[in-house]
Amino acid sequence: MDTQSFSKTPNIIELVSRSVEAPISLELRSVSNTVSVEKKSIRDLFLDDNETFEDAEVFYPSKMNEIDIPRIDIPKKEPETSNVVQAFLMPNSKAQTISHNPAVLAESRDNQPNPFILANTSEVTLHHLQSDCIIPVFSKDNEKTIAHQEFIEVVLSAVQEVFPHHSITEPEIRVSHQIKGRTPSAIYKPVKELLEHEKTIYYERMAFIIKVPSITDIVNGNELSLTIGGIRSYNQENLYSKKSLERFKFFIGFQNQVCMNLCVSTDGFLEDMRVSNAHELYTKALETMQSYNAELHLMEMKELTQDYLSEHQFAQLIGKSRLYQHLPKSEKQNIPLLNFNDSHINTMAKDYYEDNNFCRQADGRINLWDAYNLFTQANKSSYIDTFLDRNLNAFEFSKGIQKTLNGSPNYHWFLS
Numbered sequence: 001m002d003t004q005s006f007s008k009t010p011n012i013i014e015l016v017s018r019s020v021e022a023p024i025s026l027e028l029r030s031v032s033n034t035v036s037v038e039k040k041s042i043r044d045l046f047l048d049d050n051e052t053f054e055d056a057e058v059f060y061p062s063k064m065n066e067i068d069i070p071r072i073d074i075p076k077k078e079p080e081t082s083n084v085v086q087a088f089l090m091p092n093s094k095a096q097t098i099s100h101n102p103a104v105l106a107e108s109r110d111n112q113p114n115p116f117i118l119a120n121t122s123e124v125t126l127h128h129l130q131s132d133c134i135i136p137v138f139s140k141d142n143e144k145t146i147a148h149q150e151f152i153e154v155v156l157s158a159v160q161e162v163f164p165h166h167s168i169t170e171p172e173i174r175v176s177h178q179i180k181g182r183t184p185s186a187i188y189k190p191v192k193e194l195l196e197h198e199k200t201i202y203y204e205r206m207a208f209i210i211k212v213p214s215i216t217d218i219v220n221g222n223e224l225s226l227t228i229g230g231i232r233s234y235n236q237e238n239l240y241s242k243k244s245l246e247r248f249k250f251f252i253g254f255q256n257q258v259c260m261n262l263c264v265s266t267d268g269f270l271e272d273m274r275v276s277n278a279h280e281l282y283t284k285a286l287e288t289m290q291s292y293n294a295e296l297h298l299m300e301m302k303e304l305t306q307d308y309l310s311e312h313q314f315a316q317l318i319g320k321s322r323l324y325q326h327l328p329k330s331e332k333q334n335i336p337l338l339n340f341n342d343s344h345i346n347t348m349a350k351d352y353y354e355d356n357n358f359c360r361q362a363d364g365r366i367n368l369w370d371a372y373n374l375f376t377q378a379n380k381s382s383y384i385d386t387f388l389d390r391n392l393n394a395f396e397f398s399k400g401i402q403k404t405l406n407g408s409p410n411y412h413w414f415l416s
Helices: 061-066 126-132 148-162 278-291 294-306 311-324 342-354 368-381 384-405
Strands: 013-016 084-087 122-124 135-138 172-182 199-219 222-233 246-256 269-275
Touching: 126 148, 148 199, 148 222, 148 278, 172 384, 199 246, 199 294, 199 384, 222 294, 222 384, 246 278, 246 294, 246 384, 269 278, 269 384, 294 368, 294 384, 311 342, 342 368, 368 384
Parallel strands: none
Antiparallel strands: 013 084, 122 172, 172 199, 199 222, 222 246, 246 269
């Protein structure tokens, strides 16, 4: 079924006014102007239940109190309007009222060892980033960057503003490419004599997610939970120059609770978000969450369960995907993008037979939802800076294969 024929449904993240003196009586609202899609209420839709920076200047912890760094307070409402956001409306009996300062975080329901990304990452806490890590600066003017912890705090504030009646989980944070240093007082000390307070670190790359566990849906028996997150990679900044617009990646989508794979769509992903300060970061995060069409995203994922690849077609897809990497540029330009390498494809081929959740059926067939999750599962081995891009490509590619099974020629090369 070609999902491009659907008209854009109204966003289920609505803007409404909220009084600070009395609670709002929330009402469930249906999507009323959908042309070709079965109308659903929100109650039906959501269930209750090895590059380094060699000489970049940094702020040292011992000097932080000597430098007057202005703190940017995050606004409590969107700068350009007096309205605030009321997202995913729920009955009053189901609403969870949380305070706005500080944020109230829910206990994570899945303290499982299966993280949303693997590669060469390790898990850290927000407190570790706040207390133990130095802040890189732009060398020519000594202007500080927006630190990893500041990025996370800004997004937490934005999520809290958009979902005031839902609890949110503590951020799950993964980092890689640790950059080590030492304080000036330890410049001549051998490594074995360094004291802990004389060591400095920061991480070149960081990814995090925040879940809204009360907003869920089921696709093919898999529970999906609404998830917001972002990525920051200092290797994409020129820290040897003057301060310029800084780059971030931000998304809102869903996480498959069966395997912790992320599901990202085009309207919920900002691939190159460039900002100069935390205020702009907050505003753009709000705008992305408000424009995200969760209903359409869920509908498109559910439609993937209706189409199947035979064992022969899946083998053809795996083989052509390997060939795609070696095509001449002139030929590759005429074929839709597949942003996965041989290592990812090998993982998919193995999981087709062995994965406990998304392997083939007894007759060798596999539906496109399971094939899509083989893509996102293999994507966990991607580095942080390419992770979200490939995740989105997995969704677009799966939809393209679906269109080919229903008569569209665009992705025919991968199955021919």
